[in-house]
Amino acid sequence: MGFLDKIFSKKEEVKYKAILKQVSRPLMEKISRIREKDIRIFFEKIVDASEKVLRVFLFQTEIFNYKKEITKEEFCHWIEKVSLVMIAYSYYCVVLVKNWYNLDDLYLKGIPYIEWFDKVFGYYNQVFNKNITKKDVDYYASGYKEDAEKGYSKKENQEKVSETCERDYKTIGSDLLKEIWGEDAEKENLDKRIFIGARIWQCHAQLIRSYLEELAKK
Secondary structure (H helix, E strand, O other): HHHHHHHHHHEEEEHHHHHHHHHHHHHHHHHOOOOOHHHHHHHHHHHHHHHHHHHHHHHHHOOOOOOOOOOOHHHHHHHHHHHHHHHHHHHHHHHHHHHHHHOOOOOEEEEHHHHHHHHHHHHHHHOOOOOOOOOHHHHHOOOHHHHHHHHHOOOOOOHHHHHHHHHHHHHHHHHHHHHHOOOOOOOOOHHHHHHHHHHHHHHHHOOOOHHHHHHHHO
């Protein structure tokens, strides 16, 4: 995690860096035990991307008045949930590509994508001490799933694509607003929910998709 080398000057940033060190070192030790190099790199990327999004919200975003200081527990919740969302988006990104080109299967590092992601789900549970199943993946990417299965993107149905994307933005945005910032996600926070979720989706598009494309070529 190269971002640890950044010089933090403000009080909130210094506290954030201290929490970052406390959490990242044992977390990266767990990730280093993943046997498959390609999956190990995938986890390094999704955890790194998850942290980057949080840091932007805390210290580089002025659109909404987010609190700048978070606890270790809140930081862990963010990393766990956003990493799960990154996995969910990755899964249905691959499904969408498979269906787009009418492929019988799609391989990541030489194995069927379903087998590859089954390993990812298992390692997620080991790394974060959770017990997720594909139902959790489908929950956080229900919109992406619908698009992949019904072909809205392929048919260039922008209205349905926007609708399904917004649904996924709201899902993770609501969770994080409640758990990190203590806000009632059902009360006049639609813009915040969409803003948070959209930034996570964009981060996945910018930092994770290219790695999945690389794996698909091997």
